[in-house]
Amino acid sequence: MNKRVVFIVSTLNAGGIENYLLRFLKHYDNKILPIVICRGNEFGELEESFKQITNIELVKVDMTNFAAKPYVDFYKFLKKGQIDSIVDFSGHFSGILMCIARLAGISKRIVFYRESTYQFHVTFLKAIYIKLLKGLLQLSSTKVLSNSITALDNFYPNRDRKSKRFKVIYNGIDFGGSLDKKLSRSDFGIPDNSFVIGHVGRFNFAKNHETIIKVAEKLCKDHDNIYFILCGKNTDTALKERISQHHLLKDKVKLLGYRSDVNQVLGVLDLFFFPSITEGQPNSLIEAMIMGLPIVASNITPIKETTPLIIHDYLLDPTDFVGFANQIEKYYLGELNMPKNLSEWAKNNFNAELLFKEFFNEL
Numbered sequence: 001m002n003k004r005v006v007f008i009v010s011t012l013n014a015g016g017i018e019n020y021l022l023r024f025l026k027h028y029d030n031k032i033l034p035i036v037i038c039r040g041n042e043f044g045e046l047e048e049s050f051k052q053i054t055n056i057e058l059v060k061v062d063m064t065n066f067a068a069k070p071y072v073d074f075y076k077f078l079k080k081g082q083i084d085s086i087v088d089f090s091g092h093f094s095g096i097l098m099c100i101a102r103l104a105g106i107s108k109r110i111v112f113y114r115e116s117t118y119q120f121h122v123t124f125l126k127a128i129y130i131k132l133l134k135g136l137l138q139l140s141s142t143k144v145l146s147n148s149i150t151a152l153d154n155f156y157p158n159r160d161r162k163s164k165r166f167k168v169i170y171n172g173i174d175f176g177g178s179l180d181k182k183l184s185r186s187d188f189g190i191p192d193n194s195f196v197i198g199h200v201g202r203f204n205f206a207k208n209h210e211t212i213i214k215v216a217e218k219l220c221k222d223h224d225n226i227y228f229i230l231c232g233k234n235t236d237t238a239l240k241e242r243i244s245q246h247h248l249l250k251d252k253v254k255l256l257g258y259r260s261d262v263n264q265v266l267g268v269l270d271l272f273f274f275p276s277i278t279e280g281q282p283n284s285l286i287e288a289m290i291m292g293l294p295i296v297a298s299n300i301t302p303i304k305e306t307t308p309l310i311i312h313d314y315l316l317d318p319t320d321f322v323g324f325a326n327q328i329e330k331y332y333l334g335e336l337n338m339p340k341n342l343s344e345w346a347k348n349n350f351n352a353e354l355l356f357k358e359f360f361n362e363l
Helices: 017-025 069-080 091-103 124-142 147-155 209-222 238-243 264-265 283-290 301-306 311-314 321-333 343-349 353-361
Strands: 005-009 033-039 057-060 084-090 108-114 143-146 166-168 195-198 226-231 252-256 271-275 295-297
Touching: 005 017, 005 124, 005 283, 017 283, 017 353, 033 195, 057 295, 069 091, 084 091, 091 108, 091 124, 108 147, 143 147, 143 353, 147 166, 147 301, 195 209, 195 264, 195 283, 209 226, 209 321, 238 252, 264 343, 271 283, 283 295, 283 301, 283 343, 295 311, 295 321
Parallel strands: 005 033, 005 084, 033 057, 084 108, 108 143, 143 166, 195 226, 195 271, 226 252, 271 295
Antiparallel strands: none
């Protein structure tokens, strides 16, 4: 009999958590009875993709405030729903729902951390609130998962490292499918003989678009043949005015916004640029390596954890736009022999069949 599993996310907007869950559910389609609860009371652009999953239930709930009714309803739902396990991707903020799941008698209560640092400024009051939630989480959860060692080290530095309660399960990337449609540079108004640098990531402080633009300004000023493609949710809206009014970048930086065909977009690139300030475990970086692209990236711990040792000496501080520009320029001119094809390493380390099975076995 298939497992009946509740998954808790904020929304179904395209992001690392949502794309990971979608891939996992597709991989185990018709082998799980999934209930995806969006605690932010909205779905998002991935709603239709999630609806393709067999027997899936999508539920919107407003848990953005402290109104009691949604939590009481959640308890009643768990109590009568014949649920085998619950997985909350909200990190410390899973504490309350883990406590409710425990009271409802759910035997497997899993918290899955997908970020390695807090995505907000921690004030004194927030620190107290987080401590309370973390206490509930530790009391009520049966398993704490993370997609990086960095996250566990940051959030649970004093944990028992031999304890089976804590486990790292890296992101699984399914690289077996073929590209049903190939894109060309002309699709983006870029000459075929150009050198194209790309980035994939939503517009967010952590993704460091400021450094990307500074690097683009320097490289596009010095080289007519260099173009940039920025792909990710809200890049087309948040950066539109700035890029369109820039005399140099308006024709050289292509803002694609959210795309469901990221692999096809990666196929038109010569180099992948990823100067993130913070990460959980970056799917797009893994995908770029699988595609065989050379990468220029920041030296933050989650990126080091996601890449082979052979490239660690090339990683730079996230704010070192001069260093990034020089490194990319030297590669472009053939003066820097960077490791290029990391595909086999990435395929071996982020095999979807193996890593999704690890997650499935926890449910």
